[in-house]
Amino acid sequence: MPLIVRELGLQPYEQVWQDMQLFTDQRSETTADELWLLQHSQVYTLGKNGKPDHILDAQDIPVIKSDRGGQVTYHGPGQVIVYTLLDLNRRRIGVRELVTRIENSVIELLEDYDIRANARKDAPGVYVEGRKIAALGLRVRKGCSFHGLALNVDMDLEPFSRINPCGYQGLEVTQLSELADVADFNEVEKRLLSHLQHQLL
Numbered sequence: 001m002p003l004i005v006r007e008l009g010l011q012p013y014e015q016v017w018q019d020m021q022l023f024t025d026q027r028s029e030t031t032a033d034e035l036w037l038l039q040h041s042q043v044y045t046l047g048k049n050g051k052p053d054h055i056l057d058a059q060d061i062p063v064i065k066s067d068r069g070g071q072v073t074y075h076g077p078g079q080v081i082v083y084t085l086l087d088l089n090r091r092r093i094g095v096r097e098l099v100t101r102i103e104n105s106v107i108e109l110l111e112d113y114d115i116r117a118n119a120r121k122d123a124p125g126v127y128v129e130g131r132k133i134a135a136l137g138l139r140v141r142k143g144c145s146f147h148g149l150a151l152n153v154d155m156d157l158e159p160f161s162r163i164n165p166c167g168y169q170g171l172e173v174t175q176l177s178e179l180a181d182v183a184d185f186n187e188v189e190k191r192l193l194s195h196l197q198h199q200l201l
Contacts (some may be wrong), residue, residue, distance in 0.1 A: 006037065041076070075150060
């Protein structure tokens with residue numbers, strides 16, 4: 001099943017979000033699935049049912065109410081974003097299975113760096129010793145998914161301290177560069193992509 005990969009570089013959140021909605025609304029049964037690989041400029045995003053009181057002190061970082069699942073998270077340079085634009089009906093997978101496959105791809109990536117990580121049934125994402133390293137937020141429309149995964153690689157984590165990450169007060173976050181020697185951001189992207197493609201085959 002073809003899977004087109006688009007590398008978009010550093011992008012503002014709103015434009016990419018609109019592009020995802022448009023892609024999903026216009027796709028047909030024959031439209032190839034796509035993975036969009038990018039980074040975002042600094043932004044807090046609030047999920048569809050997200051509570052604004054989980055944003056403690058946004059200061060000068062914009063806050064955007066999105067249509068993905070989940071609560072509040074932060075995006076910024078140094079974080080790998082992968083948006084999963086997939087026809088779930090055609091792939092015959094449900095949302096829960098998609099979440100599991102995305103989580104597994106991150107867990108496999110971290111194993112490449114000798115880091116043991118795990119997923120949690122009660123709170124989607126990937127964790128290393130209780131600290132969150134990857135967040136997931138998805139939306140499904142007409143049986144097709146969009147939004148996706150954010151993996152902290154080598155970024156300024158301070159803005160996470162101004163929110164309750166994913167709605168959990170006091171939840172600590174971490175990143176790959178704190179846990180392993182990460183010389184090349186692009187190498188991390190490539191490895192993550194390889195694991196994701198393997199999970200989605």
